[in-house]
Amino acid sequence: MTAVHPPATPEINELDLSDLKASLSLGWQDLRRAPLYGLIFAAVYVLGGWLIFWATTTKGQIWWTLPASAGFPILGPFIACGFYEISRRLDAGEALDMRGIFGVIWQQKDRQIPSMAAVIVVFFLFWNFLAHMIFALFLGNAPMTNVSSSLAVFATTEGMAMLVVGTAVGAVFATLLFSLTVVSLPMLLDREVDFVTAMLTSFALVRENPGVMLCWGALIGGALFLGMLPGFLGLFLVLPLFGHATWHLYRRAIT
Numbered sequence: 001m002t003a004v005h006p007p008a009t010p011e012i013n014e015l016d017l018s019d020l021k022a023s024l025s026l027g028w029q030d031l032r033r034a035p036l037y038g039l040i041f042a043a044v045y046v047l048g049g050w051l052i053f054w055a056t057t058t059k060g061q062i063w064w065t066l067p068a069s070a071g072f073p074i075l076g077p078f079i080a081c082g083f084y085e086i087s088r089r090l091d092a093g094e095a096l097d098m099r100g101i102f103g104v105i106w107q108q109k110d111r112q113i114p115s116m117a118a119v120i121v122v123f124f125l126f127w128n129f130l131a132h133m134i135f136a137l138f139l140g141n142a143p144m145t146n147v148s149s150s151l152a153v154f155a156t157t158e159g160m161a162m163l164v165v166g167t168a169v170g171a172v173f174a175t176l177l178f179s180l181t182v183v184s185l186p187m188l189l190d191r192e193v194d195f196v197t198a199m200l201t202s203f204a205l206v207r208e209n210p211g212v213m214l215c216w217g218a219l220i221g222g223a224l225f226l227g228m229l230p231g232f233l234g235l236f237l238v239l240p241l242f243g244h245a246t247w248h249l250y251r252r253a254i255t
Contacts (some may be wrong), residue, residue, distance in 0.1 A: 010187070010201045011255045015212045019252045020219070027245025030087045034096055037086055038240025041079045045239060049232035077185055078118045081108050083243030084186045084250075091251075104189075112188045112195040119195070120177065127173050129217075131166060138162035178217045179206040186250040205253050216249070 040059055085104045089096055108114075138158045147213030182200035193201075195197055206213040220242055 010191075010193070010197075012201070012208055013253055013255060014204050015209045015249075015253055017212060017215065020212065020216055022189075023245040023249040023252065024241070026248040027087070027241050027243070030090055030244035030247075031240045033090060034086050035240075037082065037096070037098075038234060040245070041082050042236045042239040044075060044079060045235050046232045049228065049235070053232075057234075058227070076120065077113045078105050078108060079239075080185050080246070081105050081113060081189050082244055083240060084189045084247045087244045087247035088190065105239065107157065108189070112193070112198070113185070115195040116181070116185060116188060116198070119199070123173065123177050130169065130173075134162060134166045134169065135248065138165070141201070174221075175217070178220075179203045182206065182216070182246070183212065183250040183253055186247050187254060202255065209253075 082101060082105050084102050086096060088094075089101070138161050180199040180202055182202050184195070184202040186254045187193060187198045187201065188195060191198075223242060224235075227238035
């Protein structure tokens with residue numbers, strides 16, 4: 001059973017790069033102490049990545065990507081809670097029994113995590129819609145082509161402009177979502193607070209520690225990108241490492 005702290009106004013601490021290093025070090029220790037759980041939780045994303053790749057390349061069924069990708073924002077907060085609960089138990093010296101850990105994850109359906117998942121899904125769907133709008137704005141009048149097999153369209157002036165605008169808009173969306181969720185998810189597991197309070201606290205943390213949190217977001221983004229390159233297999237390391245490390249960063253950032 002998760003030890004829920006009594007309601008209290010969260011206090012934001014000042015962070016520096018040493019906090020990131022320490023959080024990663026503690027996350028690595030947690031991963032080494034409980035590797036099996038990391039493999040189980042990361043397997044959801046690895047298998048999902050393989051499914052999307054198979055559907056788009058082998059079957060040519062691009063429409064599969066939307067429902068398959070939408071499942072990740074729904075499952076993601078619950079999987080993240082698994083990493084947080086493991087780290088919380090290791091910190092507290094509690095047993096790592098599989099029934100208890102999965103029981104805590106299941107209990108989150110009756111708390112605030114589903115609301116956070118809904119927020120993430122809305123972000124995902126709106127960005128998907130906006131991405132189509134940007135594509136239509138710059139390439140709507142271009143001859144129809146399969147962009148997955150013919151990359152020449154991106155070498156045109158319109159294609160380059162679309163990539164620049166799309167990347168900029170995507171960066172804004174990613175930064176905003178990161179700011180709202182970076183510590184809100186572990187906070188919802190750890191404390192009895194509503195999801196709006198958790199998101200506002202997370203946003204305030206990023207606002208008050210912009211340089212450090214920007215580095216943290218860049219580390220996560222870069223690690224996830226590299227982890228997906230070797231057939232998504234790198235996610236078996238990246239997801240547990242940063243999942244556990246996020247818990248320790250939260251404990252350092254919020255009191």
